[in-house]
Amino acid sequence: MRLLKIAYKNIARKKIRSLLTIGGVAMAVAVLVSLLGFNAGYKMALNNDVDKMGYQVLVTAKGCPYEAATLMLKGGGGLRYMDADVYDRIVTDDRIDKITPQLATVKTIEGGGFTMYMGIEDSYTELKPWATFKEGKWFTSPEALEVIIGYEAAELEQRTIGDQIFIPDTREILTVVGIFERTGTQDDGVIFLPLKTAQKIFDLPDQLTGIGIKLKDLGQLSAFEEDLYDEGSIQVISLAQVKGTILNLISSAQILVTSVAIIAIFVAIVGVINTILMSVFERTQEIGVMKAIGAGNRQIFQLIWYETIIICTMGGLLGSLFALAGGSGVEYFVKRFLPFAPEGNLIYISPQLILFSLLGAIALGLFSGIYPALRASLMKPIEAIRSGE
Amino acid sequence: MSKSNIKYFISLVLLNISLSVLWGAVGCSLNDPDRDVIRIFPASTNYKTEYISINSQGGEEMQREIEARLGDVFDEKFEKTDVEYSYYTILKGSEIIGRIHGLNQRGRFGGMQLILATDLEGRIVDFYYQKISSPEADKFKAIEFTNQFLGISLQDFYENAQDSTKTRLAQIKDPSQENRQDFEYTLRGIKKNLIQLDFFFLNRIHDKYFNPEKEN
Numbered sequence: 001m002r003l004l005k006i007a008y009k010n011i012a013r014k015k016i017r018s019l020l021t022i023g024g025v026a027m028a029v030a031v032l033v034s035l036l037g038f039n040a041g042y043k044m045a046l047n048n049d050v051d052k053m054g055y056q057v058l059v060t061a062k063g064c065p066y067e068a069a070t071l072m073l074k075g076g077g078g079l080r081y082m083d084a085d086v087y088d089r090i091v092t093d094d095r096i097d098k099i100t101p102q103l104a105t106v107k108t109i110e111g112g113g114f115t116m117y118m119g120i121e122d123s124y125t126e127l128k129p130w131a132t133f134k135e136g137k138w139f140t141s142p143e144a145l146e147v148i149i150g151y152e153a154a155e156l157e158q159r160t161i162g163d164q165i166f167i168p169d170t171r172e173i174l175t176v177v178g179i180f181e182r183t184g185t186q187d188d189g190v191i192f193l194p195l196k197t198a199q200k201i202f203d204l205p206d207q208l209t210g211i212g213i214k215l216k217d218l219g220q221l222s223a224f225e226e227d228l229y230d231e232g233s234i235q236v237i238s239l240a241q242v243k244g245t246i247l248n249l250i251s252s253a254q255i256l257v258t259s260v261a262i263i264a265i266f267v268a269i270v271g272v273i274n275t276i277l278m279s280v281f282e283r284t285q286e287i288g289v290m291k292a293i294g295a296g297n298r299q300i301f302q303l304i305w306y307e308t309i310i311i312c313t314m315g316g317l318l319g320s321l322f323a324l325a326g327g328s329g330v331e332y333f334v335k336r337f338l339p340f341a342p343e344g345n346l347i348y349i350s351p352q353l354i355l356f357s358l359l360g361a362i363a364l365g366l367f368s369g370i371y372p373a374l375r376a377s378l379m380k381p382i383e384a385i386r387s388g389e
Numbered sequence: 390m391s392k393s394n395i396k397y398f399i400s401l402v403l404l405n406i407s408l409s410v411l412w413g414a415v416g417c418s419l420n421d422p423d424r425d426v427i428r429i430f431p432a433s434t435n436y437k438t439e440y441i442s443i444n445s446q447g448g449e450e451m452q453r454e455i456e457a458r459l460g461d462v463f464d465e466k467f468e469k470t471d472v473e474y475s476y477y478t479i480l481k482g483s484e485i486i487g488r489i490h491g492l493n494q495r496g497r498f499g500g501m502q503l504i505l506a507t508d509l510e511g512r513i514v515d516f517y518y519q520k521i522s523s524p525e526a527d528k529f530k531a532i533e534f535t536n537q538f539l540g541i542s543l544q545d546f547y548e549n550a551q552d553s554t555k556t557r558l559a560q561i562k563d564p565s566q567e568n569r570q571d572f573e574y575t576l577r578g579i580k581k582n583l584i585q586l587d588f589f590f591l592n593r594i595h596d597k598y599f600n601p602e603k604e605n
Contacts (some may be wrong), residue, residue: 157522158495160468166498166522173498173524 007306021275025315028268031261033323041348054127055212081207090372098214119198136161136178148178152188276372288384301377308369316361395569417491418475429506443470494578497570503578512542515523525565534564543583547598
């Protein structure tokens with residue numbers, strides 16, 4: 001305990017140098033905590049986003065991949081459509097728990113931007129039980145000229161129940177019968193209409209863009225996909241694979257940030273060693289006197305080691321605080337650069353992560369302190385005292 | 390699943406994400422401020438953006454004052470006092486030469502985004518719809534209609550409420566055949582936009598033309 005106090009006083013003697021060293025460690029820890037927090041948070045947010053889509057499998061029309069930019073430029077014209085009879089063939093499969101057909105299309109908004117319209121059937125809410133009504137109710141009939149609006153779309157369009165909505169290009173005017181509660185997904189920005197109405201007014205009779213499917217047993221997914229493989233005009237997309245692909249997409253960004261974190265940790269280690277070594281050299285005579293009046297090699301080693309551990313622990317605490325305080329800023333930054341960012345918090349800093357980072361900082365102190373502590377403990381008292389003459 | 394399929398699906402997801410970003414804009418900002426500012430004020434060299442809500446300027450009391458001048462009450466759902474409006478102050482060197490300000494107004498078939506550019510006295514120097522959903526949208530967006538608002542200020546709106554036969558505002562005719570509501574919503578949106586400008590930036594210089602008894 002006494003050695004700890006002496007170690008603390010030694011650090012306090014050179015305040016600016018110690019603060020700079022603690023700052024270096026803090027920055028390295030903050031980067032590390034943010035990175036690990038991002039890894040955990042991104043996976044959670046992605047899982048949440050994909051789960052909120054409600055289905056495990058999406059069947060779409062077969063075709064070339066489309067870049068999002070192409071879809072936007074074409075105002076949805078790039079979307080692929082498949083015949084609705086595919087749905088009729090799939091719907092009888094015993095392995096299916098829930099299934100819903102969809103027809104999506106995109107229309108340009110005046111002045112830039114797009115609105116997505118989605119034709120749906122009653123089964124849509126079975127797959128998305130969280131899609132509850134803020135106001136209003138379901139369509140009055142499968143061919144009604146009515147819409148249900150996502151929460152955000154209703155805010156932007158300033159629509160409420162009974163209002164009308166005009167769909168550009170089609171010249172159709174539809175009545176708002178429902179507004180969904182906010183779901184935190186892309187559905188909040190979508191305008192929904194009955195599937196048959198959508199097929200009619202968008203002039204896509206018996207066409208679909210997708211079929212969402214939830215299986216009774218997820219273990220049957222591979223066999224189910226294999227069976228659908230024979231359907232020439234469609235492709236089967238498992239959302240589990242999509243999750244994996246999106247995680248792969250961001251892995252390059254993660255590798256880059258991990259490299260930066262490793263360099264930051266390395267710089268912090270060098271900085272700590274340098275600071276403590278300088279402190280040891282400056283106190284050569286002092287250490288010599290301490291040994292001359294009875295301090296053993298072990299006590300000197302411990303003293304220097306404690307100094308390093310105190311610096312690193314303080315840096316670890318400060319770095320964790322930086323990471324907690326700056327999480328939203330880091331999140332804003334990474335969201336701008338990632339190829340795909342799910343909704344919700346992308347950085348999740350758990351108590352376990354803070355504990356891990358603190359233990360990591362202490363381990364860094366233990367490692368960085370070995371060499372300076374050895375140098376100090378192995379000094380010969382007479383030579384050390386004479387070195388200042 | 391092949392890589393191309395996954396790319397296709399991710400493209401759809403990305404499209405949806407970009408849509409959700411789009412929905413995020415609430416306070417009616419310019420779609421492309423750098424280009425819009427130079428187009429409306431070719432002499433400008435720079436601009437400053439401020440985000441101002443009624444809450445930050447006076448809250449409910451100010452809302453009541455604006456409603457009195459507007460001659461109408463705010464829509465509880467969509468005209469909340471915490472909405473931040475974007476005000477672009479246009480600079481030529483260090484000199485202020487005008488302002489651009491937008492406002493979301495409920496329309497018959499969807500939300501309208503009405504953009505006004507005004508001089509330092511609050512007279513309209515440019516007006517256009519950044520967004521309007523209507524079967525007769527082209528008629529509303531036509532410069533033959535929008536240019537009629539040039540030179541009009543809040544004074545015209547206040548005076549029009551007192552005697553609607555002689556003002557310049559009374560000369561502006563509804564461009565549509567079947568959507569008079571959108572014409573009325575437009576007038577309301579422009580008036581509200583000018584009142585807020587008068588309150589936030591012009592020290593209520595137009596209040597002398599306001600007669601509370603004549604507003605309806």
